[in-house]
Amino acid sequence: MPAVMTELPKAYEPTLVEEKWQTRWISEGCFHADPHSDKPAYSIVIPPPNVTGVLHMGHVLNNTIQDILARRARQEGKEVLWLPGTDHAGIATQARVEKELAKENPPRTRFDVGREDFVNMVWDWKEKHGGIIINQLKKLGCSCDWERERFTMDDVYAPEVARVFTELFNEGLIYRGHRMVNWDPVLLTALSDEEVIMTPSRSKLYTIRYKLADGSGQLLVSTTRPETIMADVAVAVNPKDPRFAHLIGKTVIRPLCEAEIPIIADEHVEIDFGTGALKITPAHDRTDFEVGMKNHLEIIDILTADGHINCPGCPELHGLDRFVARDKSIELIEAKGLLEKVEDYENNVGISQRSDVPIEPRLSMQWFLKYPCVKEAAEAVANGDIVFRPAHWGKTYAHWLEGIQDWCISRQLWWGHRIPVWYRKEKAAELQAATKLDAEDAAAGDIYVGVNPPSDPENWVQDEDALDTWFSSWLWPFSTMDKECLAKFYPTSDLVTGPDIIFFWVARMIMAGYRFAGGKPFGNVFFTSIVRDLLGRKMSKSLGNSPDPLDLIAKYGADGLRFGLMRISPTGTDVKFDEKQIEEGKNFANKLYNAARFRMMQGAASTEPAPKFTAVHIDILSKLKDLHETVADGLGKYEFNTYTQALYSFFWNEYCSLFLEAVKNDLRDGDPAVKNATLFTMDTVLRHYLALLAPIMPHIAEELWASLGFARDGQPLMSTALPQADALLSGLDTTAISKARATATALYDTANKARNLKAEYNLATNRKVKFVLKPAGVPVDADLASRLALLAGAQSAELNKDYEAPKGTPTALTPLGELFLPLEGLVDVEAERTRITKELEKMAKEISRSQAKLGNASFVDRAPAAVVEQERARLAEWETKTAQLQAMLSALA
RNA sequence: GCACGAGUAGCUCAGUGGUAGAGCGGCUGUCUUACACACAGUUGGUCAGGAGUUCGAAUCUCUUCUCGUGUACCA
Numbered sequence: 001m002p003a004v005m006t007e008l009p010k011a012y013e014p015t016l017v018e019e020k021w022q023t024r025w026i027s028e029g030c031f032h033a034d035p036h037s038d039k040p041a042y043s044i045v046i047p048p049p050n051v052t053g054v055l056h057m058g059h060v061l062n063n064t065i066q067d068i069l070a071r072r073a074r075q076e077g078k079e080v081l082w083l084p085g086t087d088h089a090g091i092a093t094q095a096r097v098e099k100e101l102a103k104e105n106p107p108r109t110r111f112d113v114g115r116e117d118f119v120n121m122v123w124d125w126k127e128k129h130g131g132i133i134i135n136q137l138k139k140l141g142c143s144c145d146w147e148r149e150r151f152t153m154d155d156v157y158a159p160e161v162a163r164v165f166t167e168l169f170n171e172g173l174i175y176r177g178h179r180m181v182n183w184d185p186v187l188l189t190a191l192s193d194e195e196v197i198m199t200p201s202r203s204k205l206y207t208i209r210y211k212l213a214d215g216s217g218q219l220l221v222s223t224t225r226p227e228t229i230m231a232d233v234a235v236a237v238n239p240k241d242p243r244f245a246h247l248i249g250k251t252v253i254r255p256l257c258e259a260e261i262p263i264i265a266d267e268h269v270e271i272d273f274g275t276g277a278l279k280i281t282p283a284h285d286r287t288d289f290e291v292g293m294k295n296h297l298e299i300i301d302i303l304t305a306d307g308h309i310n311c312p313g314c315p316e317l318h319g320l321d322r323f324v325a326r327d328k329s330i331e332l333i334e335a336k337g338l339l340e341k342v343e344d345y346e347n348n349v350g351i352s353q354r355s356d357v358p359i360e361p362r363l364s365m366q367w368f369l370k371y372p373c374v375k376e377a378a379e380a381v382a383n384g385d386i387v388f389r390p391a392h393w394g395k396t397y398a399h400w401l402e403g404i405q406d407w408c409i410s411r412q413l414w415w416g417h418r419i420p421v422w423y424r425k426e427k428a429a430e431l432q433a434a435t436k437l438d439a440e441d442a443a444a445g446d447i448y449v450g451v452n453p454p455s456d457p458e459n460w461v462q463d464e465d466a467l468d469t470w471f472s473s474w475l476w477p478f479s480t481m482d483k484e485c486l487a488k489f490y491p492t493s494d495l496v497t498g499p500d501i502i503f504f505w506v507a508r509m510i511m512a513g514y515r516f517a518g519g520k521p522f523g524n525v526f527f528t529s530i531v532r533d534l535l536g537r538k539m540s541k542s543l544g545n546s547p548d549p550l551d552l553i554a555k556y557g558a559d560g561l562r563f564g565l566m567r568i569s570p571t572g573t574d575v576k577f578d579e580k581q582i583e584e585g586k587n588f589a590n591k592l593y594n595a596a597r598f599r600m601m602q603g604a605a606s607t608e609p610a611p612k613f614t615a616v617h618i619d620i621l622s623k624l625k626d627l628h629e630t631v632a633d634g635l636g637k638y639e640f641n642t643y644t645q646a647l648y649s650f651f652w653n654e655y656c657s658l659f660l661e662a663v664k665n666d667l668r669d670g671d672p673a674v675k676n677a678t679l680f681t682m683d684t685v686l687r688h689y690l691a692l693l694a695p696i697m698p699h700i701a702e703e704l705w706a707s708l709g710f711a712r713d714g715q716p717l718m719s720t721a722l723p724q725a726d727a728l729l730s731g732l733d734t735t736a737i738s739k740a741r742a743t744a745t746a747l748y749d750t751a752n753k754a755r756n757l758k759a760e761y762n763l764a765t766n767r768k769v770k771f772v773l774k775p776a777g778v779p780v781d782a783d784l785a786s787r788l789a790l791l792a793g794a795q796s797a798e799l800n801k802d803y804e805a806p807k808g809t810p811t812a813l814t815p816l817g818e819l820f821l822p823l824e825g826l827v828d829v830e831a832e833r834t835r836i837t838k839e840l841e842k843m844a845k846e847i848s849r850s851q852a853k854l855g856n857a858s859f860v861d862r863a864p865a866a867v868v869e870q871e872r873a874r875l876a877e878w879e880t881k882t883a884q885l886q887a888m889l890s891a892l893a
Numbered sequence: 894g895c896a897c898g899a900g901u902a903g904c905u906c907a908g909u910g911g912u913a914g915a916g917c918g919g920c921u922g923u924c925u926u927a928c929a930c931a932c933a934g935u936u937g938g939u940c941a942g943g944a945g946u947u948c949g950a951a952u953c954u955c956u957u958c959u960c961g962u963g964u965a966c967c968a
Binding site for chain 1: 896897898899904905906907911912915916917918921922923925926927928930931932933934935947948949960961962963964965966967968
């Protein structure tokens with residue numbers, strides 16, 4: 001027994017192996033992209049994770065896919081750039097540091113610290129803790145060019161953002177305006193429409209009596225927001241509503257903070273909804289604002305920025321939180337006898353994606369962008385210049401572009417790209433109060449917009465706001481690259497990301513690409529599934545259903561995690577994450593390791609004597625050739641689970657369960673020429689297979705590649721080209737190959753039937769029985785017969801064309817002929833009779849089904865001949881089997 | 894409301910007109926000298942329901958139901 005065998009542990013231990021290769025790949029520069037290379041380019045930019053982020057399952061899925069694509073492209077001889085980096089994530093990062101401040105004793109806010117110092121604190125935090133996710137990606141094995149790691153606020157990137165802002169401003173696409181925006185009363189900033197999630201909520205619909213000022217009656221008005229009544233400036237009814245026509249022009253008494261307000265007519269009011277009368281509160285509702293503008297109504301704002309009531313005219317409510325005030329206002333109204341009724345009601349409430357609280361529609365001064373290149377962006381996807389996978393996301397994308405609204409890009413934050421706009425000091429107050437500012441106003445020289453501050457900064461004040469994080473991310477595919485890189489690698493080849501950021505990021509990058517980089521930013525977009533728990537819920541920290549990928553890596557290895565996840569990752573629908581599946585990934589790695597270990601125990605292959613290949617050798621090599629094709633095809637179509645499944649079933653089923661089991665005896669004794677063929681075949685399969693596997697399980701593939709001695713001149717598998725499938729079986733014609741495959745298939749099928757026979761008679765797997773085969777059909781030689789015995793766990797499979805079986809000998813019809821299992825009289829006659837009877841019933845059923853089908857004239861006439869032929873063959877088989885069973889039954893009697 | 898997905902074995906998923914599949918789980922055996930993270934056998938399905946097209950439907954059409962996602966909104 002060779003020494004290696006005792007040295008190698010029986011189970012694969014991924015941890016050390018994975019670390020070793022990660023270090024080596026990086027130190028040898030395997031991931032580094034050379035923009036001067038002659039090779040064709042392949043590039044991906046990573047969706048930059050938040051700098052505050054920690055790795056979650058979504059990242060694992062996403063980055064595993066990118067790594068597969070990148071590694072495969074390298075094997076195919078491409079120069080690969082996978083560009084990594086992180087996003088400054090304005091709100092999340094600022095909130096993170098503010099949380100630290102709040103924990104201090106005494107607690108502080110960012111306002112206590114001051115803008116400049118606070119921003120420095122965030123930078124410090126970023127330097128200290130910001131790289132976590134990058135290290136986690138390295139642990140997953142991601143083959144990013146780490147020398148090119150970028151950050152959306154680094155020295156090169158930041159000026160690009162300002163440059164883009166300036167350009168768009170000068171073009172008139174960016175303007176500052178006093179408008180209704182989504183206001184987050186906790187984070188104290190405006191948000192874009194995309195950052196607001198409309199959520200069905202259980203609330204109450206209050207119906208309130210508004211008395212007519214002339215005392216002639218009352219008007220019933222329903223609302224879900226009684227706390228804003230003090231800001232009502234009118235009550236509106238539909239002009240076509242006959243019930244209220246006579247009231248238009250009259251006035252009602254506002255029930256809180258009492259005042260006379262008019263009854264107006266506006267078509268916006270639905271006649272059928274509620275009472276048909278709607279309170280108009282322009283300061284606190286988007287559509288009310290529009291109605292107010294149309295009708296020249298006053299705007300009364302009674303909410304503070306942080307969502308408290310600001311209405312000294314109503315001292316009972318003044319200063320209360322908006323939700324406390326809601327209940328309180330109803331109490332007050334009820335006390336006045338003005339409450340008609342309260343109903344349970346379900347409506348949609350806009351929730352801030354970041355702080356998880358209801359947003360407030362709020363009138364404020366913000367910066368907006370009219371999107372550039374909308375038409376180009378829409379056409380690129382519509383005409384297939386950019387390919388979306390799955391394709392149906394194209395519809396969602398197109399729909400969003402059709403109804404696109406101006407993008408609110410200013411945030412009341414300190415962490416981020418500060419808006420590169422300065423106001424002349426003496427005019428600052430006046431300019432800030434203007435209802436609209438744009439390129440035309442800049443012409444007067446009171447506004448300065450530019451990448452660098454004005455040359456006389458003492459005469460200017462800079463805008464206080466920062467830009468939406470996505471206003472920098474949308475430049476990611478090109479602002480991360482220098483000139484050389486752009487020339488070689490832009491546009492990028494693939495983008496892999498979640499569909500949840502199709503508007504936030506993907507759509508905007510496409511527009512930015514056309515506007516600023518001269519063309520599309522990528523050729524393909526692959527939208528991954530969303531990883532959910534087994535109950536179908538999104539993974540989230542609060543639910544505690546989100547496993548830590550690092551724990552999973554520690555438990556199952558990065559390769560196991562990658563493989564397990566890809567194996568259950570369907571295309572186009574969500575993945576339900578099951579840790580059991582990751583365990584399968586680990587088990588598979590163990591299987592690979594042991595198969596390689598088995599090979600290592602056998603010593604080197606030799607060419608003396610010349611290898612003698614049998615059907616099973618040719619069969620597996622031919623299947624290996626097919627695997628090359630399936631892999632290329634699957635990856636070409638971005639069908640990652642096809643790729644993974646093909647790898648899995650080839651190795652476990654075809655190579656281990658069938659081939660290895662059929663050739664084990666070759667390695668022990670017997671014909672040295674056959675032994676050489678077997679060793680050669682094992683080496684060939686392993687060498688090709690490891691290369692095909694490397695994109696998804698890079699560490700173990702690399703490790704086994706090295707320990708099996710496949711590395712030439714110490715070259716890692718990483719920097720080795722994909723072995724050519726054409727070289728396999730090049731000396732054989734297709735007839736010989738298909739003949740060998742048919743023989744091998746017949747052998748394996750026969751082995752199955754032999755094992756079934758044993759199992760039926762309750763003979764243990766390892767019971768060394770003797771089979772007798774009466775050859776027919778596929779030719780059988782002694783070599784094949786001995787492989788059959790080996791596979792069936794038998795002592796022998798005797799070939800005897802004149803065999804006369806004793807009565808009642810169990811038999812099976814196999815592709816190699818009739819197979820007998822002589823039992824030496826150990827059979828239980830009664831049990832055997834029952835078994836055969838059952839079997840006969842099954843046959844009868846099949847036969848009648850088949851006969852009915854063949855008796856159907858339209859089937860025989862109209863179905864393809866091959867199908868009919870197949871059905872006839874089946875029927876013949878059933879009939880033969882029935883005859884045999886009947887013979888056996890009568891033999892028993 | 895509209896749009897788009899999905900519904901196949903106990904679980905996770907393949908399967909785009911020709912006898913319903915895999916892995917896991919369950920149950921039986923087996924520590925057979927690569928692997929018990931394994932091996933062998935076996936048990937599981939009116940393919941969500943209904944109608945239609947077809948010689949033939951998980952697959953194509955229509956419809957209903959359930960779940961998910963996006964989007965628009967009426968207080």
